[in-house]
Amino acid sequence: MFSSYDEIYHLIKDDLNEMNKIRSKTIIKYILGWISLFASIIIPAIFGLSIPNAGIQWLAAFVFFFGTVASIVSIFKTLGSFRMAFKRKVVKRLLKALFESANLPEDDPNYEMKWGYATNGKIDNFLIGESGLFYLNRIDRVAGKDLIIGKIGSTAFYFSELRLYKQVKSSGNERKNRKLIPRYQGVLYLADFHKHFKGHTVLRDKQIFSFQHVKRFFRHHYHRMLSGKKLTTIKMENDEFNKYFKVRTTNEFEARYILSPNLMEDLVAFRKRNRNPIDIAFRKRFISLFLYNKKDYFEPSIYNSMKKQSKIAYDDLILFFRIINDLNLNTRIWSKE
Amino acid sequence: MNIEPWMIGTAVAVLVLLWALVTYNRFISLKNSIEESFKHIDITLAQRFDSLTRIAETIAAYTKHEKEVHTEVTKLRSQFDNPNENEKVKTSNELSRLVSGLQVQVENYPEIKANENYLHLQKSINELEERLAASRRTFNARVTKFNTMLQQFPTNLFKFFMNLEKRELLHIDTSKKQDVDIAKILRG
Numbered sequence: 001m002f003s004s005y006d007e008i009y010h011l012i013k014d015d016l017n018e019m020n021k022i023r024s025k026t027i028i029k030y031i032l033g034w035i036s037l038f039a040s041i042i043i044p045a046i047f048g049l050s051i052p053n054a055g056i057q058w059l060a061a062f063v064f065f066f067g068t069v070a071s072i073v074s075i076f077k078t079l080g081s082f083r084m085a086f087k088r089k090v091v092k093r094l095l096k097a098l099f100e101s102a103n104l105p106e107d108d109p110n111y112e113m114k115w116g117y118a119t120n121g122k123i124d125n126f127l128i129g130e131s132g133l134f135y136l137n138r139i140d141r142v143a144g145k146d147l148i149i150g151k152i153g154s155t156a157f158y159f160s161e162l163r164l165y166k167q168v169k170s171s172g173n174e175r176k177n178r179k180l181i182p183r184y185q186g187v188l189y190l191a192d193f194h195k196h197f198k199g200h201t202v203l204r205d206k207q208i209f210s211f212q213h214v215k216r217f218f219r220h221h222y223h224r225m226l227s228g229k230k231l232t233t234i235k236m237e238n239d240e241f242n243k244y245f246k247v248r249t250t251n252e253f254e255a256r257y258i259l260s261p262n263l264m265e266d267l268v269a270f271r272k273r274n275r276n277p278i279d280i281a282f283r284k285r286f287i288s289l290f291l292y293n294k295k296d297y298f299e300p301s302i303y304n305s306m307k308k309q310s311k312i313a314y315d316d317l318i319l320f321f322r323i324i325n326d327l328n329l330n331t332r333i334w335s336k337e
Numbered sequence: 338m339n340i341e342p343w344m345i346g347t348a349v350a351v352l353v354l355l356w357a358l359v360t361y362n363r364f365i366s367l368k369n370s371i372e373e374s375f376k377h378i379d380i381t382l383a384q385r386f387d388s389l390t391r392i393a394e395t396i397a398a399y400t401k402h403e404k405e406v407h408t409e410v411t412k413l414r415s416q417f418d419n420p421n422e423n424e425k426v427k428t429s430n431e432l433s434r435l436v437s438g439l440q441v442q443v444e445n446y447p448e449i450k451a452n453e454n455y456l457h458l459q460k461s462i463n464e465l466e467e468r469l470a471a472s473r474r475t476f477n478a479r480v481t482k483f484n485t486m487l488q489q490f491p492t493n494l495f496k497f498f499m500n501l502e503k504r505e506l507l508h509i510d511t512s513k514k515q516d517v518d519i520a521k522i523l524r525g
Contacts, residue, residue: 195464237474253377256478257471 002321003101005314011097015089016306026082026302033075040067086300087119090310094317114151121147122160123188131190132200132283133290140167141180146298153330159189159320161297186292189320193287194329197258199251202231205277206246238264244271258282266327360492364499367483371504374476381472382425385465386417389432392458396439399446409435473507480504
């Protein structure tokens with residue numbers, strides 16, 4: 001359905017060339033920033049220490065202080081401008097090209113393709129709660145970025161990077177400090193589910209590869225006990241699916257209705273394509289997926305070529321856009337409109 | 338404090354009694370959950386029958402066979418009220434076949450395809466087919482759990498005390514594994 005990267009590349013080539021020019025300018029500004037920072041430290045140090053004159057020493061201190069601050073601000077500003085330019089010229093352009101060049105099904109004239117992108121946006125707190133994936137009474141702060149919303153066919157979707165923090169007390173020698181610790185970190189993806197249901201079904205990833213996964217595993221058990229939610233664990237008929245996911249639900253009949261044999265196979269295939277754990281929930285009218293990882297999506301680097309970075313952004317976007325087709329969410333043969 | 342043999346004996350007896358109570362209750366709860374899932378199948382089967390009846394009558398209203406279809410549907414409905422589950426399934430399948438036959442004629446009546454009621458009924462039947470499959474899968478999962486407990490030692494000892502018998506699994510048609518598209522099914 002979506003065009004390949006090579007096809008997209010031709011559509012965004014001009015923007016990438018322009019971005020390459022910005023990248024070259026950024027590298028120069030970045031190097032100059034570092035030179036200015038070193039100069040702000042070394043030159044005042046040489047003059048201030050070698051010339052025993054109070055006036056010179058005051059001047060050296062002034063240059064050291066303001067020079068260092070100005071250089072650091074300049075370095076961060078340069079990188080910030082580059083980051084914003086990348087999101088505006090590459091990510092936004094990629095999205096536009098992907099949606100405009102997509103092959104729509106000929107037999108469905110009502111097939112819709114819509115998109116929207118907010119670099120500093122995140123999924124709304126209300127939707128985070130509706131997703132049914134998190135124990136929000138254990139969350140003190142929510143942060144996120146790169147919100148992408150849209151519609152593919154009949155399925156509306158939303159996704160963004162998300163960090164959910166818990167405030168913890170860390171007692172020092174004399175006074176107590178409070179600090180925020182990320183409890184959940186990754187990408188939250190919500191899409192309109194094609195079947196009508198009323199209950200709450202959660203699929204917890206069972207795979208444990210690292211210490212982070214072990215922490216996640218115990219945290220879920222701990223939170224489950226605290227939340228007091230009446231969800232029953234059920235075993236599905238698909239052994240491979242049971243190997244990857246633990247299913248907990250408020251209604252077993254509904255859980256088996258949602259998790260048809262085909263959907264279970266599709267979810268296993270999707271899970272196999274991702275290295276990190278994925279939790280899935282079905283609540284209200286959504287299917288919600290939380291992909292645990294610490295990756296910063298759509299963040300550019302001045303060290304890599306724009307073609308390489310746009311390919312990475314393309315692969316990330318395609319992974320999320322294909323969920324709808326991978327899980328057949330546009331199959332609307334049931335009574336839900 | 339010295340531990341006397343009678344204390345150990347009492348502790349063991351209490352533990353055995355607790356285990357027996359828990360296992361007894363577990364069997365009762367499983368038996369009831371099997372009954373519940375069977376009722377669920379029954380209810381969904383009835384809903385599916387109703388939807389099939391309505392779709393048959395909707396199609397018949399556009400064709401020349403309205404009277405014959407109505408007579409046939411009335412006959413099948415009286416058969417469906419039979420408490421025997423196998424008879425119900427048989428009658429439901431007969432109605433499916435009748436709808437199948439009518440569906441062939443839908444191709445000659447494009448106005449039926451555009452009928453909102455017809456489209457809605459088609460979707461309802463798809464949903465009910467899937468709900469029926471889910472109920473059957475739930476029934477089989479619960480029966481499997483029950484049968485496993487009944488065969489494992491030491492819980493199998495309750496088989497004699499509680500007069501329990503192994504339950505039969507429902508056969509699930511492999512075609513139900515697919516997401517159901519009634520239009521495809523009805524066209525044969």
